[in-house]
Amino acid sequence: MSKSVLLKSSLAKKYWMALTGLFLCLFLVGHLAGNLQLLKAGEEGRRAFNEYAYFMAHNPVVKILSYLTYISIIFHVIDGFLLFAQNRKARPVKYAHTRPQENSSFASRNMALLGTLILVFIVTHMQNFWYKAKISNGPFPLHTLVKEIDNQEYDPATGAIVNKKQDVKLYLLTNGQYQMIDLEDKDNIELRHNTEIYSKKLDVKVAEGYKDLHSLTTAFFGHDNSKYGFPKNDLATVAVIFYVVSMLVLIFHLWHGFSSAFQSLGLRSKKYAPIIITVGKIFAVVVPVLFAVIPVYLYLTK
Amino acid sequence: MKLNLKIWRQKGPNDKGSMVSYPIENIDGDMSFLEMLDILNDQLVEKGDDPVAFDHDCREGICGMCSLYINGEAHGPDRGITTCQLHMRKFNDGDTIYIEPWRAKAFPVIKDLMVDRSAFDRIMAAGGFVSVNTSGNTQDANAIPIPKDDADEAFNAATCIGCGACVASCVNSSAMLFVSAKVSQLALLPQGQIEAMDRVKNMVAVMDEEGFGNCSNTGACEVECPKEISLENIARMNREFLKASFVK
Numbered sequence: 001m002s003k004s005v006l007l008k009s010s011l012a013k014k015y016w017m018a019l020t021g022l023f024l025c026l027f028l029v030g031h032l033a034g035n036l037q038l039l040k041a042g043e044e045g046r047r048a049f050n051e052y053a054y055f056m057a058h059n060p061v062v063k064i065l066s067y068l069t070y071i072s073i074i075f076h077v078i079d080g081f082l083l084f085a086q087n088r089k090a091r092p093v094k095y096a097h098t099r100p101q102e103n104s105s106f107a108s109r110n111m112a113l114l115g116t117l118i119l120v121f122i123v124t125h126m127q128n129f130w131y132k133a134k135i136s137n138g139p140f141p142l143h144t145l146v147k148e149i150d151n152q153e154y155d156p157a158t159g160a161i162v163n164k165k166q167d168v169k170l171y172l173l174t175n176g177q178y179q180m181i182d183l184e185d186k187d188n189i190e191l192r193h194n195t196e197i198y199s200k201k202l203d204v205k206v207a208e209g210y211k212d213l214h215s216l217t218t219a220f221f222g223h224d225n226s227k228y229g230f231p232k233n234d235l236a237t238v239a240v241i242f243y244v245v246s247m248l249v250l251i252f253h254l255w256h257g258f259s260s261a262f263q264s265l266g267l268r269s270k271k272y273a274p275i276i277i278t279v280g281k282i283f284a285v286v287v288p289v290l291f292a293v294i295p296v297y298l299y300l301t302k
Numbered sequence: 303m304k305l306n307l308k309i310w311r312q313k314g315p316n317d318k319g320s321m322v323s324y325p326i327e328n329i330d331g332d333m334s335f336l337e338m339l340d341i342l343n344d345q346l347v348e349k350g351d352d353p354v355a356f357d358h359d360c361r362e363g364i365c366g367m368c369s370l371y372i373n374g375e376a377h378g379p380d381r382g383i384t385t386c387q388l389h390m391r392k393f394n395d396g397d398t399i400y401i402e403p404w405r406a407k408a409f410p411v412i413k414d415l416m417v418d419r420s421a422f423d424r425i426m427a428a429g430g431f432v433s434v435n436t437s438g439n440t441q442d443a444n445a446i447p448i449p450k451d452d453a454d455e456a457f458n459a460a461t462c463i464g465c466g467a468c469v470a471s472c473v474n475s476s477a478m479l480f481v482s483a484k485v486s487q488l489a490l491l492p493q494g495q496i497e498a499m500d501r502v503k504n505m506v507a508v509m510d511e512e513g514f515g516n517c518s519n520t521g522a523c524e525v526e527c528p529k530e531i532s533l534e535n536i537a538r539m540n541r542e543f544l545k546a547s548f549v550k
């Protein structure tokens with residue numbers, strides 16, 4: 001393999017564009033599968049989503065995939081801008097009059113613009129969730145459930161045993177149980193790495209909770225989860241519109257990008273071209289639409 | 303027909319150039335586009351003006367010299383034809399017609415509507431051939447059996463006349479359709495196999511050096527190509543190049 005061709009030549013840039021782009025398509029599927037848990041109602045849905053998020057953060061295979069995703073995005077963006085800059089330089093004097101709509105699609109001619117808008121979305125989205133959940137230090141509210149229980153109490157005035165309603169806070173633990181834990185009991189219990197509950201005396205981990213990412217998400221799109229530590233987002237309407245419009249941009253990027261990647265890799269023939277193009281268009285619409293349904297649904301059910 | 307032509311005028315490679323309007327009358331729908339320009343030039347010469355310079359040779363769609371960007375499209379609004387095969391009946395009385403040269407860094411303007419397409423020649427010189435001994439003992443072509451489908455496919459690729467409309471119509475000024483047609487016509491035949499890997503690598507290298515843009519697979523080239531060269535050729539070249547990059 002000669003040194004430069006697989007990095008420098010125009011075709012090589014396209015191979016990398018295609019490989020990273022297709023890997024990102026795969027990432028979208030995985031990400032979507034998890035996010036769809038947000039459509040499940042009630043405590044069950046909340047639990048499913050938080051358990052899924054825990055799995056994504058702790059599984060070693062997923063970790064490798066997530067690093068590949070970061071690398072792919074960075075590579076795809078840098079390569080995309082390089083291609084764009086070269087392509088602009090290749091026509092220093094513009095035409096006075098062009099009719100590009102006669103021979104090509106809007107998306108195909110504006111991949112860099114669409115990509116840049118997606119980049120703006122990715123950065124905002126990571127600030128909205130990824131940064132809050134993973135990077136910013138400080139305590140993160142755990143998955144808790146406030147439950148009303150009957151408490152039998154002795155009433156000294158009458159001498160009778162009476163039933164009194166009482167609220168208790170249960171923590172969902174990684175062993176699957178809901179348990180009462182008194183985190184205020186600083187002498188005996190310590191919270192480490194946000195979620196791990198340690199016995200101070202024994203210096204061992206006794207349990208682990210879940211970060212309540214579900215409440216973070218639903219609060220972001222307008223639900224009032226104050227009781228779980230997440231007041232509702234006043235800009236939820238703006239957020240929902242921004243997320244939906246961004247998914248529309250993604251539709252355009254993938255409408256051209258999906259089949260284009262196969263062409264770049266040389267995987268096009270008379271026999272398979274129509275299939276790849278059709279699958280690409282279905283993918284380009286279905287995946288972003290399902291993504292967009294989530295914030296809209298959360299907003300409407302707040 | 304009465305028309306309003308807006309034509310790019312540029313005295314030489316270093317002149318800045320601009321669009322100039324020329325009204326023209328009595329144009330017949332059966333005239334070819336180049337005949338219409340001949341009439342304009344006659345009138346300009348009679349007035350003592352400099353005639354509009356444009357490339358042409360065969361005027362029957364086989365040489366690839368004519369190269370006008372007409373009303374925003376390479377070779378004008380019709381499909382599967384060169385500029386010399388475009389008829390004036392495709393336009394209406396009173397139309398304004400923009401006529402510009404191919405625009406690409408790799409195709410510098412020589413004068414008016416003529417551009418220098420020698421970049422294509424340099425790409426061809428880098429590998430668009432098979433090295434055969436022609437010293438009087440040339441083998442009969444039919445001695446090598448070739449499947450009909452391959453022969454047809456190779457022939458289709460070989461119909462590329464090197465006009466450059468693909469570059470002109472591409473937003474990125476990419477020469478991929480041309481280069482891939484030239485790579486394909488040989489890659490599909492046994493005679494082309496011996497030099498296949500060097501060919502694709504060298505031709506792509508020169509294509510990049512000449513300053514053509516990168517392919518975004520918009521497909522504009524395939525639509526505007528007078529010979530309807532297929533995008534499949536680009537995919538084939540991408541395969542050939544990938545293979546060659548790993549092996550050699």
Ligand code: HEM
Nearest residue numbers: 017018021024025080111112115116119257260261264518
């Ligand atoms: C989830 C995010 C993204 C996915 C799934 C994705 C997917 C793709 C795919 C499959 C292609 C086609 C590759 C090819 O033609 O060979 C592509 C092309 C492209 N992408 Fe993305 N992309 C994403 C984000 C971005 C971002 C953030 C940018 C930022 C600049 C970007 C810029 C581009 C450009 C410029 C091209 C066209 C390259 C060319 O043909 O010249 N993309 N993308």
Ligand code: SF4
Nearest residue numbers: 462463465466468527
């Ligand atoms: S591929 Fe078509 S448009 Fe390009 S040079 Fe050949 S004939 Fe002209």
Ligand code: FES
Nearest residue numbers: 361365366368386
């Ligand atoms: S003049 Fe030869 S193809 Fe038009």
